[in-house]
Amino acid sequence: MDIKDIFDKKIIDKEVELYGWVKNHRSQVNYGFIDINDGTTFNNLQIVYSDELDNFNDIKNIKVASSIYVKGIIKKSPSSGQDIELLANKIDVIGDVDNDYPLQTKGRPTREFLRDIAHLRVRTNLFRAVFKIRSVAAFAIHEYFNKNNYLYVHTPIITNADCEGDSQMFKITTMDLANIPKIDGLVDYKKDLFSTTSFITGSGQLHGETFVGAFKKIYTFGPTFRTEKSNTKVHANEFWMIEPEIAFCSLDNLMDIEEEMLKYVVKYVLDNACDELKFLDKFVSTGLIDKLTKLINSKFTRITHKECIDILKKADIEFEFIPDYKSDIQKEHEKYITEYFNGPVFITNWPKDIKAWYMKENNDGLTVQAVDLEVPGSGELMGGSVREEDYVTLLKRAKSFNVDTDKIKWYLDLRRFGTSASAGFGMGFERLIIYLTGIENIRDVIPYPRTPGNLNY
């Protein structure tokens, strides 16, 4: 039986059998207590055993982290800490623990130490909370889009085109790196599996857009890759992205969708990961639950980039980077603006030169219909835009950004054959998890984070 079921179904005075791992063990002369967890729920169940059991002396020596089998009766607990406990009739060890087990109960290991034992850190309360929330949030995203009739598209990971440009992409090959075949000094790609340069993707957007012309509303949710050699708290070389795209969609519609989706996910996590959030609120990020509850009840502010810069320029703060009407905003600005409005802020209509080539130009000739969502504590969470739907304008913009338009003829085709006049956004899934958990370092919200020089698993 799952421990979750014992708690949920309020089982009492019944015999149960269960398997799980020892989280804590306090043995006395004639009896002992084992906190067991089987992974189905955040909280442990207390097992009480006594010297009436045949193998009492073996049981006394059971180590933390052992996997065990237990049979016994669920009873109301006389102690104040918990409602119920299990009086054991039988306890057997399934898997013992070698003495070099690095997660002993004494002391609290640092996050850096835990990153070095990524295969074991998931057993700590901290990481059980984080990865449960990651799983719950992922399902919430699928459920939101499914309920709203979006098609889930598996855009390709292997690609020879990318909307962010080749330079940030990993190359893939089946050739022997020590002996790359060449012709006239150039790589002989005919010898490679795809007979051409090939990469792993940085975004599914362009491929996703091709599906909008058939399904109106689509989303992707898959891994993406960047080769950035930056060791910051917010960068990883592998991360998951959600990229919805909606046909016949204005910038205002897009913001409505972004706001509704985020509130849905936050509410779902509040409802389905209570114990985990309580734990994080208590030990990691005070006020976390308040922050999330406030978000679902707030109305997100909407301002233009120009209005944003106006506010930043009037601020009685000395910024490291001076706010500029022609430039991107920095972390410090994001922080100021979300605190200024005390909640999430959409910033729209960005200077066209600092945004992507496929974004729709406004009539002013200076800005594009782009929108970034900034959230308190985490900064930019989503970035989106209306797409340029005019073939000639799009081609001109692509060329001015030095995009290899031969490689994306198929994408340009979409504007020649019944354009979808679509809009879409991307949300970095890890950014969302950082927001939902209050964990600051992206390495601690990814099961096996990939950063420069780190590939030990």
Add this chain to the structure above:
Amino acid sequence: MDIKDIFDKKIIDKEVELYGWVKNHRSQVNYGFIDINDGTTFNNLQIVYSDELDNFNDIKNIKVASSIYVKGIIKKSPSSGQDIELLANKIDVIGDVDNDYPLQTKGRPTREFLRDIAHLRVRTNLFRAVFKIRSVAAFAIHEYFNKNNYLYVHTPIITNADCEGDSQMFKITTMDLANIPKIDGLVDYKKDLFSTTSFITGSGQLHGETFVGAFKKIYTFGPTFRTEKSNTKVHANEFWMIEPEIAFCSLDNLMDIEEEMLKYVVKYVLDNACDELKFLDKFVSTGLIDKLTKLINSKFTRITHKECIDILKKADIEFEFIPDYKSDIQKEHEKYITEYFNGPVFITNWPKDIKAWYMKENNDGLTVQAVDLEVPGSGELMGGSVREEDYVTLLKRAKSFNVDTDKIKWYLDLRRFGTSASAGFGMGFERLIIYLTGIENIRDVIPYPRTPGNLNY
């Protein structure tokens, strides 16, 4: 408004506005009919327009595949083919169609031709049906595991370890392929982003197992890669896999889960993609709906590999490959055995030498606790096993398979620190879609299929 809502809410005698694409257009002297589809539902809505509209002459020339805006009243239809139609008060073209549009209504294009226009084929009824079912099935899988309290884990795509062995894996690099840096003739991996050999994964199983020790029941659902240079109907170099893993799980438990999961998904698709299945049943795979309905009401057969070979040997058929107690079974055998039992068949306890090193050996010393699920019409759909939970035995088996055990010390650790005694299986998602749609070629169930020499998008 979405056309789906018009149908679902049985809207009548009401004015609506909608956007969509022209699927068919028949214009007469004083009036005309446009079949419009906006992607929210499989079926089209008929628009009727007349010369009372100002731009009647422009409307008459609207081409198939154009995107249009329509305003009008929903009316009961006088014609027999449909229940309702839209009497247009206004029709505007959003996106016109260039004359070289390759999907004209005349004639039915071949699947090969359609593969060459992967960005447009999704607009055909065939591919709208297939990719809708793909999306519905993906959600069903997430819902099944979520309902049953499995943790969804994003196992890493970039890895330096793999349970299937390096030789089948794509290498990735940030180095310049034309100028691979070397030291003493060997690749200088210190110059690569991860400072080591790196690959994209062929399976998330090993990493997934590390999460079982914390959550008991987990699953992965993500892209996987193989470098096979085979151009068959069932192989692609990029495909999606589902890999559940369950702690304290026997082979029988595992089969129970596989059967329950598959039935859940099939039932969900039957319930949520009726129109698409009807279309496929009519035009692609006669009897498809019967086949699926039968599956959810059947009890899957369970036989051992030995029993399977016994049956094959007695068959009054001349197989190309002679059935053998020490060997894998072939496509022709899979076909025979599923037809013999007239339904899905689990085959268990395979010869140990032809299965993976991490599978648990039986006491006979000859077989392992592996199980393959064979389904009628598609062959092997899932493959799984109980994992060897004993450290010493596992290490010995790994070495006998020439696995580089230094690279997977972390995996072996799991047996030293409270083993999970787990079992799990892998299901190729495309295999499932082939089964669900009756489409035979894997290239036609993947949005942008990756096969040797094919990377045009």
